[in-house]
Amino acid sequence: MTESSQQSDVIIVGGGPAGLMAAEVLSLRGVSVSVYDSMPTFARKFLLAGKSGLNITHSEDYTVFRHRFGTSTERLSTALDAFTPTDLRGWCNGLGTKTFVGSSGRVFPVAMKASPLLRSWLARLQMQGVRFHSRHRLISLEGRTAVFDTPSGEVRSSGRAMLLAMGGASWPRLGSDAAWVPMLASLGVEIPKLRPANCGFDVAFSDYFLAKFAGEPLKSVSITSRAGTTQGEFVISRHGVEGSLVYAHAQALRDDLVSIGRAEMVVDLAPGRSEAQLTTALERQPTTQSLSNRLRKAAGLSPVKIALLRECAPADAFSSAASLSRQIKSLHIPLVRPRPIEEAISSAGGISWAELDENFMLTKQPGLFAAGEMIDWEAPTGGYLLTACLATGKAAANGILNYLKPVL
Known part of the structure; x- marks a missing residue:
């Protein structure tokens, strides 16, 4: 087996909405970012969810919206306040994706698909210097070094900080297979059992x-x-x-x-x-x-x-x-x-909020951050899931910037 090494300021493991949003925030600040994903292409669950009409967010009054997250409302509120549904629609517009409000109050892109938005987003991230590595499956964590299995052999990637945004356990064929659970559990991280959410x-x-x-x-x-x-x-x-x-x-x-x-x-x-x-x-x-x-x-x-x-x-x-x-x-x-978690739209459980500080950093592993569905929160369908994934990605990126401030 061959082995190679790579290095960036920040390593992001997981190329879904949370990871990509973090990459955008960081790269805009001049931070070198590498995004790794186990799949051949990025944001595959996001693409599939958008095949029949991508529900981006919801237009209801924000004071109602921000309370759709049950027991996680308080912990998510700061992230959501910094990236509201209105902010999300403006962000989409900046990528050339106009949105509209459906009769149910849900917000969709006019094109009704995820693919045009994702293409524009990935192109913008590449222009900002973000490096993408597909077919890299995380097999172990060694401090702020991630070890990946790839078609060409083992790859080790190190950074000053690392963000995990690997999703929960729903739709494992698209990459969210919760393989990270034993890795973090071995580090002493409390992880409430992953359970089906938004399920039949x-x-x-x-x-x-x-x-x-x-x-x-x-x-x-x-x-x-x-x-x-x-x-x-x-x-x-x-x-x-x-x-x-x-x-x-x-x-x-x-x-x-x-x-x-x-x-x-x-x-x-x-x-x-x-x-x-x-x-x-x-x-x-x-x-x-x-x-x-x-x-x-x-x-x-x-x-x-x-x-x-x-x-x-x-x-x-x-x-x-x-x-x-x-x-x-x-x-x-x-x-x-x-129904089994593999069929669920999303999952509950994951990294306990008690393990994360206000910057979305694991308190037991300084320099290691988490965002998106890896964290123990859930929400109904209607655009809440995607909004919170993007918001936590942005919040974690800002947390990383705070962590790196002395060396930037």
């Missing part, structure tokens, strides 16, 4: 129901859990349920499964109508009609909603209009387990 759930649906309705969306419904009540849509998957409305409740449902061993998703199949209104409408339907026709005409239920009602409601729910209306407004769907 297994449900013990019948084979008949899944064969007929897998892939069907349930539109204009609401879900209630410990996270509150939200309206939108979700999809019947091959294993249970998934989709943006499910993801909004995923953290609460996942944690219930872990802490008490059970969780139920409570679905309102007709959120625009009251139970009393539904009862009256159902009582007006001739009993000679089939149940499906009565539900379609009286409650406006689609075939998949009717099938879900039949699948999950107790047998005695169909004995009267009143009991049927009650189930339409509050259908309990027991969940079995979250």
Whole structure:
């Protein structure tokens, strides 16, 4: 095996949004930066997420936005305050990517794709002197030296500071495989277990129901859990349920499964109508009609909603209009387990906040910083994930500048 050495002021391991944002901030200050990634190309998860419409951020009032991060809100607030959704849209515009606000309040590039934005970004970083190294898989850390396995042999890279921005454990085929966990754990870093976030759930649906309705969306419904009540849509998957409305409740449902061993998703199949209104409408339907026709005409239920009602409601729910209306407004769907972390949009867990100082530096490893999904935070879909990854990348870069100030 051949071995070679490389050196820069700062080494960044991970070429996703957090790592690239850090590279931008540092290179603009004249710091020499090398970015390493295990994949053949950079920001592959970012590219895939943008294939069907890149959700960059959210347009809701910032005082609401900054509280979408649960228990990590306080620790993330400084980073988010320094790179708000408005700042992010301005940054996109500076790269020639105009954005617009969709009907849901989510913000997208006009082109709806990630690739034009990424191409412009990488070109700008190269002009600023950032050096990129693909197919470099981190295999060990030795102080501020990173050891990589590459197609041409082992490479050692040293710097005055190092930033780890290697992602969590979702979508490992795109590079986020959490191989860094044992490396940091061996250094005494506390790492809460990585768990699926923004994930679907297994449900013990019948084979008949899944064969007929897998892939069907349930539109204009609401879900209630410990996270509150939200309206939108979700999809019947091959294993249970998934989709943006499910993801909004995923953290609460996942944690219930872990802490008490059970969780139920409570679905309102007709959120625009009251139970009393539904009862009256159902009582007006001739009993000679089939149940499906009565539900379609009286409650406006689609075939998949009717099938879900039949699948999950107790047998005695169909004995009267009143009991049927009650189930339409509050259908309990027991969940079995979250889908595997490899399928999740993002992951929870990672480096404990207690291990990081205000500059995103590991207190047990001076000169070693972390950003992005490697840290123990999570957020719902809607642009919050990407915004926080970029914001933590910028914050960590500023922390590195503070650390390097005596030698710059």
